[in-house]
Amino acid sequence: MSAVAAMRRRTMPGPTTIALLAVFAVFVLLFVAGVGFGSTWIGLDTVTGVLLGGGERTDRLVVLQLRLPRVLAAAIAGGAIAYAGYLLQRITRNELASPGVLGVVDGAALGVVLFLAIFSNESNALIVPVAWQPLAAAIGAMTAIGLVFLLSGRQASSAIRLILFGIAIAAVAKALTTIFMLIGPIYQAAQAARWLAGAVNTINWVEVQIMLMVLVPVGIIAGIAARTLPPADLDDISSRSIGLNLPVYRIIMFLLAALLTAGAVAFAGGVGFVGLIAPHMARLLVGRGRVAGIVMSILLGAIILVGADLLIRVAFAPLEVPAGTVTAIIGAPYFLYLLMRKDNSNG
Amino acid sequence: MVEGMSGPVQADRSRWPVYVALALGLGVAMLASLTLGYKLYGLDEVWAALFAHDGSETATVIAGLRLPRALIAPLAGAALGMAGVMVQTLSRNRIASPDTLGLNAGASMAVVLAMVVFGVGSLAGLSLAAALGALMTSIIVFGVAAGAGGLSPLKIVLVGVTFAGLAHAVVEIVLTSNEAQLQQLLFWLSGAFVDRPISLFFNGLPVVLVGAALAFALTSALDALQADDSTAASLGVPLVAVRGLTFIAVSLLTGAAVSMAGPVAFVGLVVPHAARGLVGLRHRHQLAAAALVGAIYTTLADVAARFVIYPVEAPVGAVTAVVGAGTLVVLLMRRLA
């Protein structure tokens, strides 16, 4: 493409904006469908009525207490993980990087299992409110990340080595999780297993609010930090010569991505795959632009998770198959197929 | 510049003392497996139980419970050790292993699907499922990683981890919809030598032997494959054929190990490093040493698994994962990989 044509493409609002608007429309549609669908179908007019403050009492109950939190949580978690995935893929210059490989998800799982193991009495009932579970997950996630950075030390600046440390920590966390699941009673194992695979069906409003309180600030900080992204595409030495301390910047980005992931995973369970697929599909739709890439990734992540949750309720009812599983099963083969078709290596 | 485990020079010495020491070590490990556990038995009791057939409780425990483990553990360890050597050579990557490339996960997914979805119950059927799962996974992972811009170490490990994640997701769906079998499946999924009938050993043995024979037939080609593709090709190595046959050998070995014991993590990662440190890079020696070291490693891990959360048995895969991951971290920190 000639230089003039390339410039023209960037200044024209056309394809990218259209894609963004179209995807946003899809998201709204899915969101409404997600709130509407269930054991009783609640139509669009009823939903809007409830949201605006009116509506019948039963409708209000279903929409506000059951459906809305769940769908919102799925959207927020999906968006946050997709955001984290985008940052990771840009900073490691590799389309295959994903939040799942930093050991975050497995650390969170260990946190949940430990929480269940420690805070259950002999008759296998929780002695503290289950609302504390996400905190345990978040602590587990951050511990995992902390260990990864601590152990990798100076090597943290190399994407390959950092991810490998992540794989090692994830393996240890997974092993310990299995051990604790075995020590404990069966219900614990079942519940933990379900959480591990990613479930948003037990979310309530309080949790949604906490999610927003955590993720929105982090997201904004990440957005500011992401302004430095384009120069980060250079190699270490070249970027230092223009004043960017790449190793430090990388660590900051990894940390932000980890925080976003921990926040999402703590409430929604093991939905790491979304962070792998969404940024990649975003790039296919809107190209390498930074702002468009972030917004599109978030939208797509939200769509994927809301869509998966909806799909489960439609197709698998009454079985509560976890959302993360569905995204993995549909997303992973598609992703692998995409990899085979395009040569998209970038380091 | 690499600081190898024994410095810039490798001493020129015969390897026979190493092999003798390893063989003795294996014998000791197997004895430990027979004598140590929830109850401790003496050597004389073990001897009597194995050869006296007196139907006593001791005999039942030792012959019925301990003996299968004492046989399956080393066989699986040997198989995984050899598979690990070949995977690391094939991907020219010292952190590759049947686990990090998703082969274990693929094999166990195949077994779980075979058991739950297709109702396969026979041991032979499950072994076949495991081997096929490993083979399919290796083809997919290598195919995708090679297609996506070249076989770089990062790519292949990430593709492998992705695929392992997919396999785990499938397995987790099965888990959540089969809560009755949950405990049993869980145990399966992290690798264990306990509660396995001895028929699994006799089932797995021929598969391992075939895989090992194939591996040893490929040793000179594998040696040449350690160099870059152009060099290997100009030496006359038929790259595609050798890679294909190596996949088959790796799949047979991994499949046999998984069908005997489930996915025992990280054995194929750690053992090749130890083997190379002991006997060097020639595959005739790497494979032999890896088989012995792998056998010792899993047997000792199995003994340790009996005691870590005494009196409950931990899955041996959890023990090897902790040890293996710890070793991986050390390798990475000391830049040996």
Place this chain on the structure above:
Amino acid sequence: MDDQVANRIEVKALSLSYGPEMVLDALSLPIPSGQITVLAGPNGCGKSTLLRAIRRLHAPQSGQVLLDAEDICRLNGKALGRRIGLLAQSPSAPQDMTVEELVRLGRYPHQAMMQPWGAKDDAAVAEAMTGTGVEEMRHRRIGSLSGGQLQRAWIAMVLAQETDVICLDEPVNHLDMAHQLDCLELVTRLNKEQGRTIVLVLHDLNLAARYADQLVFVANGKVRERGTPETMMRSDLIEEVFNVTAEIIIDPVHKRPICIPHRRS
């Protein structure tokens, strides 16, 4: 010019493309037996590809390569590996491999299921290591060697193959002057003392002129011209092929022509 000398290798109208791009265009070239042929040319002219095609690392779209009048496509990989050796441009091997383990790889084409390692192989390896002077380093890991030592180890590996034809793809690019000399003197010795046919790709035109018996200029996938260095090193030809204006003088030490490029043309 070379009618009396038998041609070890004959490249006949070889065409090769990577995708839509034609890299070799009906190229023909005789490689005389027992001589040093050097392929030279600007970047991207196809000289490396030609060398690799001679060793059958690439399959041509049309044309043939004949080895002793036999089409190389008829020979199986190992048989060809016993007759043509190639040192690739940036060879690599595990850093903890010892020199001896590396040289031993060269015996691969001689091994068969029924013929495992034997005394012949030991002898070939020993001779290759002594011939290149890496004997004392045999147990050192290649990661601990200097650039020059490493290159000699790789040449030893190719020597262990015991081939009559040895191809080397830019063997001295990354070496300092002293080691460049070492390497090329070694190659010359192999040619003069053992009569091996050598095909070299060299980037440095003056080195090419110094060591070649037959100097070949490759441009745009074709042989532009070939001949002795004396006939090839002409200002007009060099300007056409390499896009530089150059002055030609005679090197007082080796009595071979050298060129001094002084302006881009």
